[in-house]
Amino acid sequence: xxxxxxxxxxxxxxxxxxxxxxxxxxxxxxxxxxxxxxxxxxxxxxxxxxxxxxxxxxxxxxxxxxxxxxxxxxxxxxxxxxxxxxxxxxxxxxxxxxxxxxxxxxxxxxxxxxxxxxxxxxxxxxxxxxxxxxxxxxxxxxxxxxxxxxxxxxxxxxxxxxxxxxxxxxxxxxxxxxxxxxxxxxxxxxxxxxxxxxxxxxxxxxxxxxxxxxxxxxxxxxxxxxxxxxxxxxxxxxxxxxxxxxxxxxxxxxxxx
Amino acid sequence: xxxxxxxxxxxxxxxxxxxxxxxxxxxxxxxxxxxxxxxxxxxxxxxxxxxxxxxxxxxxxxxxxxxxxxxxxxxxxxxxxxxxxxxxxxxxxxxxxxxxxxxxxxxxxxxxxxxxxxxxxxxxxxxxxxxxxxxxxxxxxxxxxxxxxxxxxxxxxxxxxxxxxxxxxxxxxxxxxxxxxxxxxxxxxxxxxxxxxxxxxxxxxxxxxxxxxxxxxxxxxxxxxxxxxxxxxxxxxxxxxxxxxxxxxxxxxxxxx
Numbered sequence: 001x002x003x004x005x006x007x008x009x010x011x012x013x014x015x016x017x018x019x020x021x022x023x024x025x026x027x028x029x030x031x032x033x034x035x036x037x038x039x040x041x042x043x044x045x046x047x048x049x050x051x052x053x054x055x056x057x058x059x060x061x062x063x064x065x066x067x068x069x070x071x072x073x074x075x076x077x078x079x080x081x082x083x084x085x086x087x088x089x090x091x092x093x094x095x096x097x098x099x100x101x102x103x104x105x106x107x108x109x110x111x112x113x114x115x116x117x118x119x120x121x122x123x124x125x126x127x128x129x130x131x132x133x134x135x136x137x138x139x140x141x142x143x144x145x146x147x148x149x150x151x152x153x154x155x156x157x158x159x160x161x162x163x164x165x166x167x168x169x170x171x172x173x174x175x176x177x178x179x180x181x182x183x184x185x186x187x188x189x190x191x192x193x194x195x196x197x198x199x200x201x202x203x204x205x206x207x208x209x210x211x212x213x214x215x216x217x218x219x220x221x222x223x224x225x226x227x228x229x230x231x232x233x234x235x236x237x238x239x240x241x242x243x244x245x246x247x248x249x250x251x252x253x254x255x256x257x
Numbered sequence: 258x259x260x261x262x263x264x265x266x267x268x269x270x271x272x273x274x275x276x277x278x279x280x281x282x283x284x285x286x287x288x289x290x291x292x293x294x295x296x297x298x299x300x301x302x303x304x305x306x307x308x309x310x311x312x313x314x315x316x317x318x319x320x321x322x323x324x325x326x327x328x329x330x331x332x333x334x335x336x337x338x339x340x341x342x343x344x345x346x347x348x349x350x351x352x353x354x355x356x357x358x359x360x361x362x363x364x365x366x367x368x369x370x371x372x373x374x375x376x377x378x379x380x381x382x383x384x385x386x387x388x389x390x391x392x393x394x395x396x397x398x399x400x401x402x403x404x405x406x407x408x409x410x411x412x413x414x415x416x417x418x419x420x421x422x423x424x425x426x427x428x429x430x431x432x433x434x435x436x437x438x439x440x441x442x443x444x445x446x447x448x449x450x451x452x453x454x455x456x457x458x459x460x461x462x463x464x465x466x467x468x469x470x471x472x473x474x475x476x477x478x479x480x481x482x483x484x485x486x487x488x489x490x491x492x493x494x495x496x497x498x499x500x501x502x503x504x505x506x507x508x509x510x511x512x513x514x
Binding site for chain 2: 042043046047048053054076082084105108109114121122150160162166193197205235238239241249252
C-alpha cells in the first residue's frame, strides 16, 4: 500500500497559520492535497453555496503538495475536492487547525467541523482540529504530537460510516497536557449579546457577541477535559433525530385543533 | 393566559410567499412577530454573521403584526429577535414555510431548520416547516390545516428542552394527504455534480448541483412518509455525539505512533 492520501481543509482560509501547521504535520504521514477557502469562513456552519458560482484555483505555496483555493464555504471545498480535484477518495480528511475552540455546542456553528462532517457523509474518515487560541499568531507547535497520534489512529482503524472526530487542543505548553480524552459534547449554549451602534449616517447596526454558558459539570464532557488540560476527542454523527421523543409524539392528537 | 406570542422566521427571505402564508396561518393562533432575512438564505446551514455588522429594520407589511427585516442569516434573525426585538420569550417559533424539502440529511444544510434548532437552543418550542415544491408560486393552501394542527399541539404540550420539530409537507392536493406521521431522519446523502463552465473571460467556474440518494427503505423514515403522501414530523436534537462509539475509541492506543 502506498502513502495515504490526505485531504486538508479549514475555515480560516487557505493561508491561515493553522492550516499551514496542519499541512506540515500531515506531510509526515502521507500525500497531502489542500482545498481550502480563499478567505476566512468562521461561523459558516454547514453552509453551501448555491446562488453564486464557485471558483477554484490552483495556487503555488511550496513544491511538496498541491494547494487549491476555493471561493466557497468549507463544505463547498470538500465537495469540490472529492468531485473535481482528487483522482481517488482520500484515506483521511483533516480540517483545521482552527484558530479558536469548537467544543460543546460550537460544533454546530463551526465551519471547521462542517467540513469534517461533510467528509464523513462522503464516507471519508474525517477529523476536525481546533486550538483554544483564536489569535492569528497562536502557537501550534505542541499540537503536532497529538494531531499526528489521532490522525494515525484514524488511518489505522478507520471510522464507522457517518462518524467523524471533533478534536480540541488546549493552548498550554506541551508538558502541561494531561493526554487525550474521549468525551461527549457538553451541554451548553452561547448567551448572545448584541453590541448596538450607529453608523456615521445615524443608522443602527449590531455586532454579534456573547459568552459560552456551560450547563453541566460532568467529567465525561469535552469542556471538562479541556478545562483540565486534556486534548478532547468527541465522535460526531449527523443523525439529528431525537429518537427518544418519537413514542411521546405518537401520543399527540393531530386530529383535534 | 393571553394569546401565545409566535416568532416567525424563514430562510427564503421576509417577502417569500412561504412566510407570508405561515404568518396568515399563525395569526389565527396567536400574536405574531416576524424577524426574517432581507434576502434568500437557502443552504446557509447554521451560519452566523460575525465578520460584518448586522442590520435590522422594521418594515411595513400590514397592520396586524410587526415585521423586521434582517441582513443576516436565519440563525442571526432568531438571536436578534430574542435579544433585541421581543419583550419576552416567545411561546412558539416557526420557521418557513420553506419553498422545497428539508427531509433526511437536508436538515444539516437548511437555513429553515437552523432557525428552528437555534430556537430550541434558546429553550423556545420550535418548528421548521417545508413544502416539497421549490417554486416561488407554490401552492401552500393545503398546508394550513397541518401547520396549524402541529403548531397547536406544540403550544399545548411544549417540547423537551433542546428538541424541535422538522415538518415536511407533500406538494399534493389536501385530499391526497394521508395524515401526519412521526418519523426519524432517513439515511441518505446528496451526490454532488458540479456543472463546470467558463466565464466570458475564459476562467473556470462551477455550479453546485446534485441529486439525493436514499440509503434505506424503512417505513420509519421521513422519506418514506413523504413518498406515501404523509406529512412527516421528525423530532430534532443538537447533541452530535456518537455515544455508541465512545467505548471503541477508548480502546485506541494514542501513545503509539
